Amino acid sequence: TVELANKSLWESFDRLNTEMIVTKSGRRMFPTLQLKVDGMVMSSKYVIFVDFVPSDNYRYRYSFHSSSWNQAGKADPVHPQKSYMQPDGVCLGQHWKKTIINFDKLKLTNNTVNKNGHIILNSMHKYLPRIHIVLLPNNNENDHHCYYRTFQFDFTSFYAVTAYQNHRITRLKIASNPFAKGFRDCDPDDCVLEILNHLKNSHWKKSMKTEASILVVKN
Amino acid sequence: TVELANKSLWESFDRLNTEMIVTKSGRRMFPTLQLKVDGMVMSSKYVIFVDFVPSDNYRYRYSFHSSSWNQAGKADPVHPQKSYMQPDGVCLGQHWKKTIINFDKLKLTNNTVNKNGHIILNSMHKYLPRIHIVLLPNNNENDHHCYYRTFQFDFTSFYAVTAYQNHRITRLKIASNPFAKGFRDCDPDDCVLEILNHLKNSHWKKSMKTEASILVVKN
């Protein structure tokens, strides 16, 4: 099983339609993917990685006066999909179980000739992160299978952008990302509370599917 | 073969008798170990790690009026020796060859109950860093040998201290470590040049053994 350690933050963004900045040199995500896993074999080796799949086949545009995202033609051509491996690398089940697994170093870019290891996305397109947990085979000669599971959380989908479109998203990023403290215009704690309260009392959908969709694959 | 990419800086410190701070929470070395390797098999896997061996069996004391280190009794008991693996982990020869191999994240501590992965040293003792390059065996069943080489450079030996003893060492650290810029009292470039010139024109030994001592081991 996999859970997001910062699920409620993701949900707060999702109610507004999450946006993630992409830049030429690479931009971190916020919120980041923070996993808690369980059910691994303690003494087996695993690697964990993440990739991003297009949510659909459209290009999007943000309408400022209706404050909504609308389809604007077919999707641009996709670029070769790289995946990002969790930096801890190959670790035992007992290691993964006891820590919050962070992907905060992961960077998104719109630079197609990127020489770094960043994830390439198309701006103004919608994506869904996927988490892959791979059980590495033992050195038994008989066992050349590789088992893995893929997890995805619908509420972590986002629009890739080069500049924020929805001002509420900007305000929630400023309120909740420590690196954006310089743009806060009130007491930090009050800011977060104020916005989160506003969300809680708003007319936006309150119940949502928060459990992970699970695909089991064996090859 | 192994070379130090920052050999001349190490030599400048060595002329004054290098000191390295150890703290409870762990302190980086300066200079750091920066390696350039050659002669590896391009397609073979290697790991590289570092450990520290006592230069001798004595405890030391610094005499301020004679500006020298003197023996002050037998060495304190040694603590279990950990080694520090280069963070890149298992890499092919072709990877190691093309980069400068940095150990700048390595930290020294005098904290014997350290819960981090830091190297434990006794303050007021003299140490010599050793570099171990290990060729990992292939998956051939016949080949369970493990080949490695150990390199050491005499001019990288140092005294572990909790506070600097020799004021010239302090000044050279301030002049050459970017993180200590706040303590420079003149133009940074001038500072370095001034001290290095002073070293060059001084009476200290000018010729020294700079090639690595090599031990070849097979088990």
Next chain:
DNA sequence: TTCTTGTCACCTAGGTGTTAATAT
């Protein structure tokens, strides 16, 4: 018009030696 890029002030995070207080 719509989207992208580069620069900037303002942060976080953490590596420096200094200094004064404390321990041995």
Next chain:
DNA sequence: ATATTAACACCTAGGTGACAAGAA
């Protein structure tokens, strides 16, 4: 006396959105 510790100001390194300029 000598050695160690903790708090501190001052740095490096790099993550923020704002903003103005540029590109499509």
